[in-house]
Amino acid sequence: MGRPRTPLLDRERITTTALELVDAHGEFSVPQIARRLGVQTGSVYHHVDGRDGIVELLRERVAQHIDVTALDLRPWDAALTAWARSYRAAFAAHPRAIPMLMTSPVRAPRVLEQYERAVILLLDAGFPLPDVMPVIVALENVVLGSALDLAAPETMWEIADDTATPRLAEALDAIGDNRADRAFELALEGFFVQARRMLETYAQA
Incomplete structure (x- = not known):
């Protein structure tokens, strides 16, 4: 045969x-x-290469949908904004993979290359080396938390008795549509406010 x-x-x-x-x-x-x-x-x-090798294959598969060319944009905050939105979309497609991938060391060469480009972007923007990885990790916290939020039910708070938590009930009624997207944009804006403030401090030093 x-x-x-x-x-x-x-x-x-x-x-x-x-x-x-x-x-x-x-x-x-x-x-x-x-x-x-x-x-x-x-x-x-x-x-x-065992289970760890499969985890890295999963990381590469999910990360291949992140637009790494966004890191070529300038200025730096435009690049990180585009990268963050693409990163969020890629992981939101597989939210159950997030805990596994975020609690195991990153070894996949193609994924490490994305981090290399992000590091170069921030160094070129003026961030000192000791602050580069904290900035990247902070952005990832926003991105991955929001990716998980996209997979959550639209209503995450179930109130059996409105009279016990009346203001919470009012706030939930007032949320409107696209709660996860609005929360992500708010967190992303807060991240960049602080990151830009850091750069201004470096420039004044």
Whole structure:
């Protein structure tokens, strides 16, 4: 018999299957992936560097939808704004992957390259080296928190008795549409107010 036209197992199929499991359950295991693909667990390990290797494949798969060219824009705050919005959209498509990806070290070369470009952007803008990573991490906190918020129910507060928390009930009634988007824009604006203030302080020193 000749070889099958489509390989039974490869890194792309492993990544796709792992992401399907994470999207459905928030987690995956190598035996689960093997069962779904109809292969032995050991066969999966021939293609990936264990579970950590699959996590990095997931990171690359999600991050490939981030527009890294946004980091070529100028001025720096326009670049970070565009990058943040693209970053949020990419992770909002797979919110259950966020806890896993954000609690494991980043090793994927293509993802590290994005951080390299963000670091260069901030250094060129005038941020001192010790403050560069705190600025990036602060922006990520805004982005990833908002990506999770996009996946949350529109109504996150359920009040059984309006009389017990009347002002909260009024505030919830007044929210209107696009709560998550409005909250993200507010947090993003606050981030940039502080980041620009930091730059002004450096310039005056």
